[in-house]
Amino acid sequence: MHCPLCGSIDTGKVGTEQYYCWNCLHEFAMQGQEGFTAYYVDEEGTLVSLNELAQDGQAVEENLLG
Numbered sequence: 528m529h530c531p532l533c534g535s536i537d538t539g540k541v542g543t544e545q546y547y548c549w550n551c552l553h554e555f556a557m558q559g560q561e562g563f564t565a566y567y568v569d570e571e572g573t574l575v576s577l578n579e580l581a582q583d584g585q586a587v588e589e590n591l592l593g
């Protein structure tokens with residue numbers, strides 16, 4: 528399973544159609560062939576949806592870089 532955000536193969540399954548990427552430290556849920564919802568896990572372990580940003584990969588990368 529490749530991470531849809533960074534393309535890393537270093538992912539682990541955490542639930543039904545849900546995966547965690549150890550490279551970019553995001554959790555994502557697959558939705559159909561190409562769709563996905565990505566989540567950023569903040570310091571308190573809260574999942575923050577990146578759904579809006581995920582529609583623009585560049586925005587996600589900028590967000591990751593802070």
Ligand SMILES: [Zn+2]
Nearest residue numbers: 530533548551
């Ligand atoms: Zn990733």
